[in-house]
Amino acid sequence: MNTDNAATRLAAPSRMNRERVILVAISALAVLLLSTASTYYVGLVAVVGVNAIVVIGLAFLMATGQMSLGHAAFVGLGAYSSALLTIRLGIPVVLAIPMATLLCASVGYVLAKLTLQLKGHYLPLATLAYGMAISVCFVGAIDLTGGASGLTGVKPLSIFGFAFDTRTTAVLIWIVVALLVIGYTRVYRGRVGRAARALKSNRVMVSAFGVDVPATRTRIFVLSAALAGLAGTLYACYMQFLSPSTFSLNASINVLIMAVLGGVAGPLGAILGAAFFTVIELSAQYVIANVLELPGQVETMLFGAILIIMLLKWPNGLLSWARIGERPPLEADPGHAASASHQKRPAASLEADNVTKKFGGLTALSEVSAAIPSGAITGLIGPNGAGKSTLFNVLTHVFPATSGSVTLNGKPLPLTSQEVVRQGIARTFQHVQLVQELDVLQNVLIGGYINGKSGLFSAAFGLDKAEEATLTREALIALKRVGLLDVAHTKVSELPLGSQRLVEVARALMARPSLLLLDEPAAGLRAPEKERLSRLLQSLRDEDGMTVLIVEHDMELVMGCADYLFVLNFGTLLAQGSPTEVQCNPDVINAYLGTEV
Numbered sequence: 001m002n003t004d005n006a007a008t009r010l011a012a013p014s015r016m017n018r019e020r021v022i023l024v025a026i027s028a029l030a031v032l033l034l035s036t037a038s039t040y041y042v043g044l045v046a047v048v049g050v051n052a053i054v055v056i057g058l059a060f061l062m063a064t065g066q067m068s069l070g071h072a073a074f075v076g077l078g079a080y081s082s083a084l085l086t087i088r089l090g091i092p093v094v095l096a097i098p099m100a101t102l103l104c105a106s107v108g109y110v111l112a113k114l115t116l117q118l119k120g121h122y123l124p125l126a127t128l129a130y131g132m133a134i135s136v137c138f139v140g141a142i143d144l145t146g147g148a149s150g151l152t153g154v155k156p157l158s159i160f161g162f163a164f165d166t167r168t169t170a171v172l173i174w175i176v177v178a179l180l181v182i183g184y185t186r187v188y189r190g191r192v193g194r195a196a197r198a199l200k201s202n203r204v205m206v207s208a209f210g211v212d213v214p215a216t217r218t219r220i221f222v223l224s225a226a227l228a229g230l231a232g233t234l235y236a237c238y239m240q241f242l243s244p245s246t247f248s249l250n251a252s253i254n255v256l257i258m259a260v261l262g263g264v265a266g267p268l269g270a271i272l273g274a275a276f277f278t279v280i281e282l283s284a285q286y287v288i289a290n291v292l293e294l295p296g297q298v299e300t301m302l303f304g305a306i307l308i309i310m311l312l313k314w315p316n317g318l319l320s321w322a323r324i325g326e327r328p329p330l331e332a333d334p335g336h337a338a339s340a341s342h343q344k345r346p347a348a349s350l351e352a353d354n355v356t357k358k359f360g361g362l363t364a365l366s367e368v369s370a371a372i373p374s375g376a377i378t379g380l381i382g383p384n385g386a387g388k389s390t391l392f393n394v395l396t397h398v399f400p401a402t403s404g405s406v407t408l409n410g411k412p413l414p415l416t417s418q419e420v421v422r423q424g425i426a427r428t429f430q431h432v433q434l435v436q437e438l439d440v441l442q443n444v445l446i447g448g449y450i451n452g453k454s455g456l457f458s459a460a461f462g463l464d465k466a467e468e469a470t471l472t473r474e475a476l477i478a479l480k481r482v483g484l485l486d487v488a489h490t491k492v493s494e495l496p497l498g499s500q501r502l503v504e505v506a507r508a509l510m511a512r513p514s515l516l517l518l519d520e521p522a523a524g525l526r527a528p529e530k531e532r533l534s535r536l537l538q539s540l541r542d543e544d545g546m547t548v549l550i551v552e553h554d555m556e557l558v559m560g561c562a563d564y565l566f567v568l569n570f571g572t573l574l575a576q577g578s579p580t581e582v583q584c585n586p587d588v589i590n591a592y593l594g595t596e597v
C-alpha cells in the first residue's frame with residue numbers, strides 16, 4: 001500500500017474545525033443568556049458551568065485510573081479563600097481568583113504526595129478522608145467562614161472598572177468552560193494525555209517507554225485540584241454567599257456521578273454529565289412535587305432510580321451514546337510520511353554477568369552470563385518456564401537481579417526502566433500490553449514519549465502541533481514497516497492477537513532504540529506475517545544497525561533470522577552459539593528441540 005495514499009485516507013478531522021464548533025456553540029449560549037433567559041435559567045446554567053469545570057478536572061483524573069471522593073473540598077477551598085482574600089485583605093477579586101486557584105493547586109500537590117502512593121481501595125478512602133476533613137474546617141472555622149450560617153458579603157468580579165453582574169458572570173463561567181474544553185481536548189490527545197490514559201491500564205508498560213508514573217499522576221491530580229479551586233472562585237463571585245453544605249461529601253459524590261454519567265473519555269462528557277445531572281434532579285423535583293404530589297423524600301429515590309437506569313444503559317457515560325468521544329489525533333502530512341526516517345543510534349551491546357533472580361523460594365535464573373552481540377539478531381530460546389522472560393525483565397530493569405550485574409555498552413544498566421529506554425533499549429511484552437480502548441496509531445505513539453518534550457501546558461496552548469506531526473509521521477512509518485498501516489485508526493481491541501503483537505513492535509520502534517527486545521513476537525502470527533516479521537528484523541539489523549534480542553518458540557523463524565542463540569533451561573544457560581551449532585547440540589536436542597530437528 002502506498003504510504004502517501006494511506007496517510008491521506010488516514011487524515012483525521014481537523015482539530016481546528018471542532019474547536020470552532022465548540023466556540024460558536026458557547027458564544028451562542030452566551031448571547032442567549034445575555035439577552036433572553038430569565039434569572040432562574042441564568043442561575044441554572046451558571047451552576048452547570050461551575051460543575052462542568054470541576055468535572056473536567058475530575059474526569060481527566062479518572063481517565064488516568066485515579067479517583068477522588070473529596071473533590072468538593074477543593075471547590076470550597078477555592079471559594080472560601082478567594083472570598084476571604086477580598087473581604088479580609090481587600091485584595092481585588094481579579095487577583096484573588098488566581099491566588100486561590102494556586103492555593104488549591106499547592107494543597108493538591110501536598111495531598112498527592114501524601115496519598116498517591118496508596119494502592120487499591122486505600123487511595124479513594126484517603127481522598128474521602130481529606131475531603132471530609134477540609135469540609136469540616138469550613139463549618140468549624142466560624143470566625144473566618146461564618147460556620148454553618150455561611151459567609152455573606154462575598155464580592156462580585158470587577159475587571160478594569162467593569163463590574164460583572166450575575167448574567168455576565170454566567171457568561172464568563174461558560175467562556176472558561178469553553179477554553180477548558182479546548183485546552184483539555186488538546187492535552188487529552190497530546191503526549192502527556194496519551195501517557196496518562198495508558199497509565200490506567202498498565203504502569204509497567206508506560207514506565208518502559210519513559211513515563212515517570214508518580215510525577216505524571218501528581219501533575220494530573222494538581223491540575224484537577226486547581227480546576228476545582230477555580231470553579232469555586234467563580235461560584236463565589238456568582239453567588240456572593242457561601243454555605244459549607246455546598247462543599248460537603250454529598251457534593252463530592254454528585255460531581256463524581258456527573259463525571260461517570262457524562263463519561264470520562266473526553267471533556268464534552270463533563271458538560272453532558274453536569275447538565276444531565278441538573279436536568280434529572282430538577283425534573284425529579286418537579287414530577288414529585290407538582291405531578292405526583294408526593295413528599296420530598298420520594299424525589300431522592302426517583303432521582304437515584306433514574307441515575308441507575310442511565311448508568312446501566314450507558315455504562316461508559318452519555319459521551320459514548322452521543323458518539324462524540326475519541327477521534328484520531330493530528331493528521332499525518334502525506335507529503336512527508338514516506339520520507340521521514342528514524343534517527344540511527346550506534347548499535348548497543350548488552351551483557352548479563354552471573355545474573356541470578358529469585359522469586360521467594362523459586363530460582364528463575366541461576367548465574368546466567370550472556371553477552372548480546374552488537375548489531376546482530378540474537379535468539380533466546382528454551383522450554384516453557386526456562387527463565388527467558390525473567391531474563392528480559394532483568395535486562396530492561398522491570399525488576400532488579402537478586403545478584404549479578406547487567407551492563408549496557410560497558411556501563412551498569414540504569415536503575416529505572418525510564419532511564420533504560422532513554423539509553424536506547426525498547427521492548428515488547430510476552431503478554432500484550434496495549435491500551436485496548438485506544439486506536440492502533442495512538443498506541444504506537446505512546447512509544448514515542450521519550451522523543452517528545454511537550455507537557456500539559458504546551459499541549460493546552462496548542463504548542464505541540466509540530467512535535468505531534470513529527471511523531472505521527474514516524475508512527476505511520478513504523479506501522480507501515482510492520483504491515484499495519486491500513487488499521488492505524490482501528491481500536492486495538494478489534495485486532496487479532498497476532499496483529500496486536502506487531503503493534504507492540506511498531507510501538508517499540510517509536511522509541512528509536514539501538515537495542516530491541518522482542519518477547520515472543522511471532523505468537524499468533526500467520527505464515528505470511530511471520531515472513532514479514534523475519535524480513536523486518538533483518539532490515540532493522542542491516543539498514544538501521546539495530547541490535548535485536550528475540551525470545552521465540554517458533555524455531556523456523558528463529559533459525560531463519562538469528563545470527564546467534566542462547567539456550568536457557570531451568571534458569572541456567574544450557575548452550576550458546578550459531579543456529580547451526582545449537583541445532584546440533586545434543587543437550588539442546590534433549591531438553592528442547594527434540595529429535596526431528
Ligand SMILES: Nc1ncnc2c1ncn2[C@@H]1O[C@H](COP(=O)(O)OP(=O)(O)OP(=O)(O)O)[C@@H](O)[C@H]1O
Nearest residue numbers: 359362364382383384385386387388389390391430
Ligand atoms: N513475577 C514472578 N513472580 C513469581 N514467579 C515468577 C515471576 N515471573 C516468572 N516467575 C517464575 O519464574 C519461572 C521462569 O518464568 P519465565 O516466564 O521467565 O519463563 P519463560 O522461559 O519465559 O517461559 P515461557 O516460555 O512459558 O514464557 C517460572 O517458574 C515462573 O513461574
